[in-house]
Amino acid sequence: xTDARTPPHDGPESRFLSGYDPHAFAPAAVTVDVVALTIRxxxxxxxxxxxxxxxxxxxxxxxxxxxxxGWWALPGGFVRAEDGPDxxxxxxxxxxxxxxxxxxxxxxxxxxxxxxxxxxxRGRDPRxxxxxxxxxxxxxxxxxxxxxxxxxxxxxxxxxxxxxxxGEDTRADRDLAFDHGRxxxxxxxxxxxxxxxxxxxxxxxxxxxxxxxxxxxxxAVWGRTLHAANFHRKILATPGFVEDTGELAxxxxxxxxxxxxxxxxxxxxxxHPPLLRSTQ
Amino acid sequence: xTDARTPPHDGPESRFLSGYDPHAFAPAAVTVDVVALTIRxxxxxxxxxxxxxxxxxxxxxxxxxxxxxGWWALPGGFVRAEDGPDxxxxxxxxxxxxxxxxxxxxxxxxxxxxxxxxxxxRGRDPRxxxxxxxxxxxxxxxxxxxxxxxxxxxxxxxxxxxxxxxGEDTRADRDLAFDHGRxxxxxxxxxxxxxxxxxxxxxxxxxxxxxxxxxxxxxAVWGRTLHAANFHRKILATPGFVEDTGELAxxxxxxxxxxxxxxxxxxxxxxHPPLLRSTQ
DNA sequence: TCAAAAGTGTTGTTCTTACACCCATGA
DNA sequence: TCATGGGTGTAAGAACAACACTTTTGA
Numbered sequence: 001x002t003d004a005r006t007p008p009h010d011g012p013e014s015r016f017l018s019g020y021d022p023h024a025f026a027p028a029a030v031t032v033d034v035v036a037l038t039i040r041x042x043x044x045x046x047x048x049x050x051x052x053x054x055x056x057x058x059x060x061x062x063x064x065x066x067x068x069x070g071w072w073a074l075p076g077g078f079v080r081a082e083d084g085p086d087x088x089x090x091x092x093x094x095x096x097x098x099x100x101x102x103x104x105x106x107x108x109x110x111x112x113x114x115x116x117x118x119x120x121x122r123g124r125d126p127r128x129x130x131x132x133x134x135x136x137x138x139x140x141x142x143x144x145x146x147x148x149x150x151x152x153x154x155x156x157x158x159x160x161x162x163x164x165x166x167g168e169d170t171r172a173d174r175d176l177a178f179d180h181g182r183x184x185x186x187x188x189x190x191x192x193x194x195x196x197x198x199x200x201x202x203x204x205x206x207x208x209x210x211x212x213x214x215x216x217x218x219x220a221v222w223g224r225t226l227h228a229a230n231f232h233r234k235i236l237a238t239p240g241f242v243e244d245t246g247e248l249a250x251x252x253x254x255x256x257x258x259x260x261x262x263x264x265x266x267x268x269x270x271x272h273p274p275l276l277r278s279t280q
Numbered sequence: 281x282t283d284a285r286t287p288p289h290d291g292p293e294s295r296f297l298s299g300y301d302p303h304a305f306a307p308a309a310v311t312v313d314v315v316a317l318t319i320r321x322x323x324x325x326x327x328x329x330x331x332x333x334x335x336x337x338x339x340x341x342x343x344x345x346x347x348x349x350g351w352w353a354l355p356g357g358f359v360r361a362e363d364g365p366d367x368x369x370x371x372x373x374x375x376x377x378x379x380x381x382x383x384x385x386x387x388x389x390x391x392x393x394x395x396x397x398x399x400x401x402r403g404r405d406p407r408x409x410x411x412x413x414x415x416x417x418x419x420x421x422x423x424x425x426x427x428x429x430x431x432x433x434x435x436x437x438x439x440x441x442x443x444x445x446x447g448e449d450t451r452a453d454r455d456l457a458f459d460h461g462r463x464x465x466x467x468x469x470x471x472x473x474x475x476x477x478x479x480x481x482x483x484x485x486x487x488x489x490x491x492x493x494x495x496x497x498x499x500a501v502w503g504r505t506l507h508a509a510n511f512h513r514k515i516l517a518t519p520g521f522v523e524d525t526g527e528l529a530x531x532x533x534x535x536x537x538x539x540x541x542x543x544x545x546x547x548x549x550x551x552h553p554p555l556l557r558s559t560q
Numbered sequence: 561t562c563a564a565a566a567g568t569g570t571t572g573t574t575c576t577t578a579c580a581c582c583c584a585t586g587a
Numbered sequence: 588t589c590a591t592g593g594g595t596g597t598a599a600g601a602a603c604a605a606c607a608c609t610t611t612t613g614a
Contacts, residue, residue, distance in 0.1 A: 028361035030308050030400070030411050079400070081308035081409035089409070092401040118398045118413045120310070120359070121372040129361035129369070131310050131411065133398050197477070212566080230604065232567065237602095256613035257565030272558040273602085492593075510577065512594065517575095536586040537592030553575085 028129045032096045033076035033180070034059075035116065035187035036105070036137045039204050039220050040156055053216045057156040058184055059145060061104060063177055064152040067126050071177035074184070075104045075154070076132065097135040104154045105145040112138040112203035116187055124179050132178075136187045138203035159188060192221055197274035199241050202265035208245055210260035211235055222277050234275065240268025308409045312376045313356035313460070314339075315396065315467035316385070316417045319484050319500050320436055333496045337436040338464055339425060341384060343457055344432040347406050353457035354464070355384045355434070356412065377415040384434045385425040392418040392483035396467055404459050412458075416467045418483040439468060472501055477554035479521050482545035488525055490540035491515055502557050514555065520548025 036059040060072045077100040080090045090096035094113055101107065113135055120131040145154035162176075162184060176184070194200045201217045202209070215231045235241055242263035249260045316339040340352045357380040360370045370376035374393055381387065393415055400411040425434035442456075442464060456464070474480045481497045482489070495511045515521055522543035529540045 028308070028310050028359070030310060079308070079411075089402055093398065093411075115397050117395050118373065120413070122369055131359075131373075131413070133400070133411070210566090227604070228565085229567075229606090234603085252612040253565045254613080255564050256562085256611090258567075258611035260566060273556065274554070276553065278552040490593090507577075508592085509579090509594070514576090532585040533592045534586085535591050536584090536589085538584040538594075540593060 030079045031076050031132045033074040033132050033134045034097050034101045038139050038142045056159045056220050060157045062153040068177040071175050073177035074180045093133050108139045134183045140206045197271055199268050208262040238271050240266040242266050310359045311356050311412045313354040313412050313414045314377050314381045314417055318419050318422045336439045336500050340437045342433040348457040351455050351457035354460045355381055373413050388419045414463045420486045477551055479548050488542040518551050520546040522546050
């Protein structure tokens with residue numbers, strides 16, 4: 001690829017650049033927002049207390065500063081475009097996303113980060129024109145967050161209660177700042193869809209996991225139960241999805257049960273064939 | 281959703297905003313780039329001259345201004361963040377993408393525009409930190425482009441020759457400005473992948489089309505021939521992909537052949553089941 | 561010893577694929 | 588009338604879904 005090589009006309013170009021005033025443009029700010037998704041053991045839905053398979057959560061913060069002080073929002077912040085008093089410039093957008101997230105929670109060693117999209121409608125921030133590059137981060141069970149600069153409070157919030165249409169009663173949405181409700185909805189839909197045709201589900205799990213744990217990720221994200229036996233076979237029949245570690249889980253199930261084999265993520269990024277959720 | 285509603289603490293918030301200086305941030309520019317894809321009748325690959333089913337093309341321009349003057353680049357330009365002497369602000373990113381593209385070619389009435397992603401690595405533009413929001417636009421056979429402001433030349437360029445790994449010999453890549461080679465590669469991969477599980481292929485076709493024309497879109501984008509009879513059946517078996525217009529094509533094939541039935545795009549956005557390209 | 565969970569067998573159904581064949585049209 | 592492309596029939600094989608069943612573990 002031809003990434004920012006020296007252009008063919010060097011003389012005029014360097015003369016042009018030296019006379020260039022970067023402040024001549026209308027002010028616009030670029031921020032990163034991170035939709036951090038994880039699966040935590042107990043949600044708010046403990047129907048009978050019997051089986052707690054984990055429910056999906058998103059990391060939210062309460063804004064301590066204007067604008068929209070006191071509202072729940074995604075962790076985010078301005079991209080450092082150039083070196084300055086606050087610190088060195090962010091080399092690229094993923095670096096900025098990890099930097100702002102590390103102010104809210106400890107980052108796991110293994111994580112999946114991808115860009116979701118950029119939101120730049122006029123009027124979405126009352127201060128000025130803001131372009132927010134949203135990212136989605138998937139990680140295994142993360143610890144409780146800590147408050148940071150500009151943040152009163154940070155918490156893992158279950159997807160239920162955010163009105164994402166997973167079949168739960170769409171109760172009492174929290175008030176989300178800016179257009180962060182839409183960004184979270186886009187992230188959740190992206191995650192649900194990518195579970196079908198990529199090996200993304202392993203990003204929610206530690207380095208060694210059982211097929212049942214993998215199935216519980218699918219069930220939590222899709223909000224639907226899957227046939228355990230057929231799921232097991234299908235995962236093992238998909239080349240490169242998982243590979244056997246040769247070890248067994250420490251214990252069987254909580255109320256008895258065979259010890260499950262442990263697998264690690266395989267090399268495949270795309271699943272052939274995909275695990276379709278279409279057929280009810 | 282809670283899009284930029286009035287925040288709960290109104291008094292302090294408005295006092296905060298009136299004292300806010302938007303120029304306090306480090307300068308960063310936001311641009312839009314458009315990867316416009318279309319399928320044009322004759323490419324550069326006329327192997328035996330017999331059948332010309334159309335080849336995929338991308339719209340490129342030659343930069344008339346610094347930086348990287350003289351290099352081929354995607355049509356693009358700065359987002360108008362606020363109203364100014366050049367014109368009114370772009371309400372949202374898609375508006376900006378259509379505006380910069382309309383300076384290069386006539387926009388069709390029906391088109392598909394979606395955001396690809398934002399590219400913001402340090403050093404990708406020598407002038408300043410630039411964040412480019414790339415878009416992908418699919419449209420039926422578009423006319424020849426016209427040159428515009430800041431542009432010497434604009435042309436439809438076949439994907440082959442850009443080194444996108446479709447099996448053609450990766451010959452003589454054109455020199456593409458900035459990281460536009462990577463952006464085009466990402467767009468092409470996105471298009472190839474979305475043809476599998478969405479009804480996106482119809483965006484390359486006029487409002488009424490034959491199943492064979494639809495198959496030729498798949499063949500052109502995937503660079504592979506498909507079984508005509510089974511493709512036909514599978515399209516009709518996929519709910520909501522196409523719907524019958526009740527009419528027939530004007531003519532049969534160029535060398536004889538039955539007149540094909542005409543279809544229009546159905547309402548479905550996602551295909552169930554998808555048209556997988558995995559199995560060779 | 562019993563219930564729970566892991567994992568395998570099996571069978572009927574659906575989907576895919578390849579090939580054959582008929583239909584309609586232009587040269 | 589003959590070659591070409593549109594469209595349907597059909598049957599073998601692969602994949603899928605549902606259910607039964609064995610194995611292993613915790614209580």
